[in-house]
Amino acid sequence: MKKYKIAVIPGDGVGPEVIREGIKALKAVAEVIPNLNFELIEYPFGWAHYKKTNELIPENALGEISKMDAIYFGAIGHAEAPVGLLEQGILLKLRFYFDQYVNLRPIKLYPGIPCPLKDKTPKDINFYVVRENTEDFYVALGGRFKKACAESLELNRELYKLKLDLNAKSNQNEEFSYQLGIISKSGAKRVIEYAFELCKRKGLKKVTSVDKANVLSHIYSLWREAFTEVSKKYSNIQTEFAFVDAIAMWFVKNPEWYEVVVTPNMFGDILTDLGAMIQGGMGLAPGGNINPKGISMFEPIHGSAPKYAGLNVVNPIATILAGQLMLDHLGEEKAANLLDKAVEEVLAEGKVRTKDLGGISKTSEVGDEIVKKIKELSKV
Ligand code: IPM
Ligand code: MN
Numbered sequence: 111m112k113k114y115k116i117a118v119i120p121g122d123g124v125g126p127e128v129i130r131e132g133i134k135a136l137k138a139v140a141e142v143i144p145n146l147n148f149e150l151i152e153y154p155f156g157w158a159h160y161k162k163t164n165e166l167i168p169e170n171a172l173g174e175i176s177k178m179d180a181i182y183f184g185a186i187g188h189a190e191a192p193v194g195l196l197e198q199g200i201l202l203k204l205r206f207y208f209d210q211y212v213n214l215r216p217i218k219l220y221p222g223i224p225c226p227l228k229d230k231t232p233k234d235i236n237f238y239v240v241r242e243n244t245e246d247f248y249v250a251l252g253g254r255f256k257k258a259c260a261e262s263l264e265l266n267r268e269l270y271k272l273k274l275d276l277n278a279k280s281n282q283n284e285e286f287s288y289q290l291g292i293i294s295k296s297g298a299k300r301v302i303e304y305a306f307e308l309c310k311r312k313g314l315k316k317v318t319s320v321d322k323a324n325v326l327s328h329i330y331s332l333w334r335e336a337f338t339e340v341s342k343k344y345s346n347i348q349t350e351f352a353f354v355d356a357i358a359m360w361f362v363k364n365p366e367w368y369e370v371v372v373t374p375n376m377f378g379d380i381l382t383d384l385g386a387m388i389q390g391g392m393g394l395a396p397g398g399n400i401n402p403k404g405i406s407m408f409e410p411i412h413g414s415a416p417k418y419a420g421l422n423v424v425n426p427i428a429t430i431l432a433g434q435l436m437l438d439h440l441g442e443e444k445a446a447n448l449l450d451k452a453v454e455e456v457l458a459e460g461k462v463r464t465k466d467l468g469g470i471s472k473t474s475e476v477g478d479e480i481v482k483k484i485k486e487l488s489k490v
Contacts, residue, residue, distance in 0.1 A: 113147040114440060115178040122156040122196070123414025124424045124473075125184025131426030131477030132182065132433045135449060138481040139437070142488035143445045151178065155200055157188035166199035172207055180436050181208075181407035184429065185414040198250070204407055205243055209268035210399035211297065212304045213241035213375075214435065215382040215411060217365070221458040223390035223467065227362060230388075234366040238312075239385055240305040241378025243399055244268075245297045246329070248375045252289035257282070263290070269297055291329050293374065298336035304402060305372035306344045312370075316348040317341070320357055320373035320381065333374055358384060386411055393425025393466040396432035398439060406439055408432040422472045425464040427453060430480060452483040 118133070120126035133150065140146045151174075155167050175181060181204065186196045204210070219225055219235035227235075244267060251263045251274070258279040265272040272292070280286065302319070309317050319337040321330035334351065341349045352360070354377040360367060361384055373381060386395035392412040399407040410428030418424050430453060437446035456462060462479040463469025471479075 111145050111147055113149055114180065115149045115151065116436075117175045117178050117181045118150050118152045119155055119181065119183045119200075120152070121184040121186040121200075121414060122158070122188050123185055123416045123419040125156070125186065125414055127420070127422060127473050128410060128424060128426040128429035129182065129184040131473055131480075132429040134477045135430045135452075135480050135484065136182075136433045136437075138484040139445045139449050142484060143442070143448065146442060146445055150182075156186050157191050157196060160191070160196070160199075166196070167203055172204075176208070176405060178405065180440065181405060182433065182436060183407050183409035185410065185412060187414040187416070189416050202248070202250075205399050206267070208399075208401055208405040208407070209244065210401045210404070210406055211242065211244045212301050212398070212400040212402070213243040213378060213382075214308070214398040214400055215239045215241060215378075215385060216396065216431075216435070217368075217382075217385035217389050219389050220394065220454055222460045223394065223457060225388070225390060227365070227388055230365060235389055237365070237368040238305075238308060238370045239378060239382050240301060240308060240370060240372045241382060242293075242298065242301040242373065242375045244375070245291075245293050246375035247289060247291040249290065249292045251292065252287065254285065254287040256285050265292060267297070270294060291326075291376070293329050293332050295332060295336055298333050298374075299340055302337050302340045302372050304400070305370050306340060306347060309347055309370045310344070314369040315346075316350070316369045317344075318357070318368060318371045319349065319351050320354050320371060320377050321351065322354050322377070323351075324353060330374065337372070354381070357381065361385065361388060382411060391425075391466055393428055393464065394431070395428050396435050398432070398435045400439060406436075408436040408439070422474055423465055424473055425466050426473050426477050427457075427480075430477070448484060448487060449480075451487055452480050455487070456480050456483050 120129040186200050217237050219232045221232050249265050261276045263274045321333050323330040386392050395411045397411040434446050434449040456479050462471045
């Protein structure tokens with residue numbers, strides 16, 4: 111019997127209620143798939159915990175989690191929290207600590223979901239965005255100064271340690287700010303390689319690389335070189351480059367063109383919110399923060415939506431599909447396909463839907479309906 115140890119971090123806002131439904135679905139799958147079991151270890155990290163203890167996520171918890179199989183993450187963020195404190199101190203901390211260098215975000219229109227792009231159907235909208243998850247402008251190196259500064263900036267990553275010394279001087283008594291983006295060759299190559307491997311594993315044929323090398327030429331020409339080098343190992347896979355502004359337009363105009371899209375971190379952040387919209391909304395979009403050889407973390411890409419917290423009204427499907435991605439990542443393909451099919455059928459039937467999809471069902475009713483469907487499908 112395979113028993114996966116999963117760290118569960120429900121977080122803030124609607125996080126706990128969507129994670130509750132996600133766990134329900136995972137348990138239902140485990141009940142009907144032979145030799146599959148979960149041990150769930152819950153952690154309280156988030157705003158309430160921080161307010162009580164002044165602790166974001168302590169080293170000992172990270173140590174414990176490093177012995178587990180995966181992390182299932184709800185959402186963090188609270189109106190009272192200083193901007194970025196929880197995001198950087200918990201979510202990005204986990205991504206960087208476990209070197210989850212791939213951010214995998216499927217863009218898939220399920221049947222029965224009204225698509226904002228008139229005339230596009232589920233067969234037109236079904237691709238993956240693979241977002242680099244540890245570098246680019248997310249390295250948080252930067253500062254502000256008046257007239258001059260002398261600073262030492264440090265970046266500690268699993269792949270390397272880097273120290274940059276900055277000496278700046280202006281002829282004006284002006285206030286300046288700057289933010290550095292860093293891309294390393296091996297940091298780019300490893301995520302691009304993941305994208306090509308995903309393309310192969312899913313039986314797809316094309317990988318598109320995103321950048322803005324026409325303007326931000328230092329940082330993204332290195333990305334391009336990395337892409338070109340990696341692509342040489344995959345002669346059966348077609349490749350192309352796209353500028354980020356153009357691909358934003360093409361996501362809307364011709365989503366059927368895309369199969370696997372690999373992108374630097376910052377552009378990936380923006381493009382996957384757009385992707386979530388073309389697949390029907392934030393309520394349906396899951397994400398995986400993946401370290402292919404380490405501890406990966408799965409979460410809905412929506413935030414904590416404090417306005418709806420505790421009301422049992424938000425759509426849990428993004429979180430349930432994050433569980434589906436987790437199963438797929440763990441190699442539990444049969445369980446993953448069953449869960450996907452259950453979601454697909456419940457959506458296609460259209461009887462049980464939360465408000466974001468024009469329905470009146472509660473968060474928990476959607477979870478219950480998917481559980482029912484899992485049981486039904488496992489009998490045929
Ligand atoms: C996401 C979110 C995060 C990001 C924030 C919460 C740090 O927007 O997962 O896309 O920018 O990566
Ligand atoms: Mn985002």
